[in-house]
Amino acid sequence: MVSFGKKLKERQIQEWQGYYINYKLMKKRVKQYAQQIEHGTLDRRHVLKDFSRMLDNQIEKIVLFLLEQQGVLASRIAQLGEQHEAIQQEPHMSKISELREAYGAVGQELLKLLFFVEVNAVGLRKILKKFDKRFGYKFTDYYVKTRANHPYSQLQQVFKHVGFGAVVGALSRNLHELQEDQQSQGSFLSIYDQPTLPLQDPVIDSIREAVDRLTNSTNFLNFLGKHALIMQEELPAPADEHVDERYHFISLSLNLANTFLYMVNTYIIVPTADDYSMNLGAAPTVCGIVIGAMAVAQVFSSVYFSAWSNVSYFRPLVFSSIVLFLGNAMYAMAYDIHSIWILLIGRLLCGFGSARAVNRRYISDCVPLKIRMQASAGFVSASALGMACGPALAGLLQTDFKIYNVTFNEDTLPGWVMAIAWLIYLVWLWITFKEPSRDIENNNTPQPSNADSGALEKGIKQPLLKSSEDKEDEDADSEESPEDSRQPANSIGSAYRLLTPSVKVQLLIYFMLKYAMEILLSESSVITTYYFNWTTSTVSVFLACLGLTVLPVNVIVGSYVSNMFEDRQILLASEIMVFVGILFSFNAFIPYSEPQYICSGLLMFVSAEVLEGVNLSLLSRVMSSRLSRGTYNGGLLSTEAGTLARVISDATITLAGYGGVSNLLNFTQLPSFFICVISILATCYTYNSLY
Known part of the structure; x- marks a missing residue:
């Protein structure tokens, strides 16, 4: 395995080598x-x-060279502008073409400069992580707090917007005008009237993408794709780097279809689980166990499916489909057998059929970098649509009839419908799936991914060297260590030892948001029936509407909000909004009303969705590179944290049911309240390390 230092050097532009960070x-x-x-x-x-001074010198070297090169590019654009003025007086097609080529050459130089800045930004993040892991993470907290927030910050010049926008605008405007002149269109519109004008020079698109990465600016697809925690290339690739297109579109579609069907399968029973439990002689709050049984099994299935995907993608998907078919059939047959145990076993089997780890690994390993973010966004979109379609489909299955003593009603039809759906999927999978070869996977394996004097004095009081055990862990992750020590974590224990305080806080936040969302969704039928006498159809519509907010919310946040604020700012604000939603959901002092329930649920759900995107984005940035690949990867850890949250929340609903339905709402929201408070405090504690 090539060390990060070597990869960093390989990506450097030869004539600028003396101006890069000396990693x-x-x-x-x-x-x-x-x-x-x-x-x-x-x-x-x-x-x-001493290390602060050394970092300051390195950053100053980078920034001064950056300013010098920007001046050179600005002078070239100014000279080309004079030629452009002359051509506008006397248009000539050959001169227009030559000028377009000249502007394009400037664009290529600007693209090189953007890659220069981005490589340095990655190097700075890596050396800060290395120092923190060796001596304690408080240094990054101190350094970022004093340098990044200073009005004369040079650190901001490397990590944030460094004035490239004006240069990109000048290039775009002039290229567009030359294009208009060349085509003799004579339009009075400019790029400022139509920001997404077609037929732009390809170099402008490449520059915009590089600027977006550098400034943490993003768009809807990128923001949505972050929810999947599928790693992207950390070091920027040259603009002309060859992209391997050897992947099978139908196989990718089958993985996304598996994701969609599984989420439908998860939530299709939510509106009717309490009614089904009562029909089998159990209390309505047993719906927590019925819903959560799937998550309990998924805690274990995620690990073996992740390991299985190291050798095959086809076989685990086939196994998943068969198990889900059997599980749903058992869930449906439990009604006529009149057995709550058959019902629970059926749901456990459905959980054992969870192949989301395979779906995620397929995208991470087999989809080329060029479209990996779009595939990640497709993974998240499939999950969101499945979450919305599940309850909506349950609302449509309002019928009651028998065929040969087999009952088909609102309780059993979700099971029968999903059993048929998985059978059809299995046939489609068997006929069309193409197992990728291992060399394709290896070629596309993602690269390893990536916080005042008073703060300094506080850091000085911390022990500088860790224990010998911690030091061994650091050495195991060091780039000077043997090759095998840089391999992916080979157990849950070794993966846990790689978790820094920042990563642990991000996993806690993920646990919190999944816990709050599961409480809201799983107890919705019981709560609304008790307080408002809602029917199954009404509950289904409410849950479907919540699911349908996922994509619009991500459009707004991904296209606008994330471009105006840092991820860590959105993270903290979203946590506070989740806290407000939880606080507003308690039944206290005033009679509980439908507007209160709907508004608090909507606020909690939407805020949690926003929180999930930025949380996983930051998680991928602060986690160890050894957690970006292999069986025990960051995606598996986040899946386990979220699944464990669902298990505990569903168990909480059942346990709280022993206190009576009248107390269920407050009893279940109380843990959410405390976990949310702890996560907010933990975020504040590690805030400056999330950089």
Whole structure:
């Protein structure tokens, strides 16, 4: 495996090598600090001040070169502007073509400069992570707080918008005008009237993508794709890098269809689970166990499906379809057998058929980088649509008849419908799926991915060197270590040891939002029936409407909000909004009303959806590179955290039911309240490390 330092050097532009961050030197300095501290020849204060000074010098070198190159490009654009003015006086087709080529050449130079900045930004993040892992994460917190938030911040010049927008605008405007002149259209409209004008020079699209990555700007597809926690290339690829297109579109579609059907399968029973439980002689709050049984099994199935996907994608998908067919058939037959145990076993089988780990790994390993973000967005969209279609479909299955003593009603039809759907899917899968070869997977494996004096003094009080056990873990993740020590984590335990405080906080937030959402969805039928006498159809419409908000909310946040605020700012604001939604959902002081329930549920659900996107985006940025691939990857850890949250929340509903339905709402929202408060405090504690 190639070390990060070597990959960083490979991506450097040869003639600019002297202006890049000296990652190798800084990595060596970190090692020297450790040795000096062990021998007692250096104290923590000196280390922090010396490394800060070293970082400042490196960043200043980068920024001054950046400003110099921007000046060169600005001069070239100004000279081309004079030629453009002359051509407008006396239009000539050959001169227009030559000028377009000249502007395109400037665009290529600007693209090189953007890649220069992006490579340096990645290098800075990596060296900060390395220092934090060796000596304690408080350094990044101090450095970012003092440098990034300063009015004369040079760190912001590297990580945020560095004035490229004006240059991109000048290139776009002039290229568009030359295009209009060349086509003799004579339009008075400019790019400022129509920001998405067609027929732009391809270099402009490449520049915009690079600027978006550099400034953390994003669009709907990118923001939506972050929900999948499928890793993208960390180091920027050159614009002309070959992209491997060897993937099977039908196989990708089958993975997305599996995701969609599984989410439909999960939520199609929510509106009727309480009624089904009562018909089998159980309490309505047993619906928590019925719904949660699927999540319990998924905790275990995610691991073996993730491991299975190391050798095959086709066989686990076939196994998943068969198990889901059997599970849904058992769920439906439990009504006529009159057995709550058959019902629960059927739901457990459905959980054991969860192949979401396979779906995610297929996109991560087999889809080329060029369209991986779109495929990730498709994965999330399929999940969101399945979540909305499940309850909506349950609302349509309002009938009651028998065929040969087999009952078909609103309780059993969800099981029969899903059993037939999985049978059809199995046939489609068997006929059309194409198992990718291992060399294609290896070629497309994602690269490893990536916080005042008072803060400094607080950091000085922390122990500088970790225990010998922690140091061994660091050495195992170090780039100087043997090749096998840089391999993906091979167990849950080794994966857990790679979790920094920032990663743990992000997983806690993910647990919190999944817990709050599951409480809201799973108890909706019981709560609305008790307080408002809602019918199954009404509950189905409410849940479907919640699911349908996912895509519009992501359009707004991905296209606008995320371009105006940092991810960590949106993260904290979303947590606070989830907290407000939970607080507003309690039944206290005033009679509980439908508007209160609907508004609090909508606020909680929408805020949690926004929170999920930025949470997983930050999680992919702060986690160890060893968690970006292999069986025990970041996607599996987040899936396990979310699934565990669902299990605990569904169990909470059943346990709270022993206190009576009248107390169910408050008893179940109380844990959500406390977990949300803890996650907000933890976010504030690690806020500056989320950079």
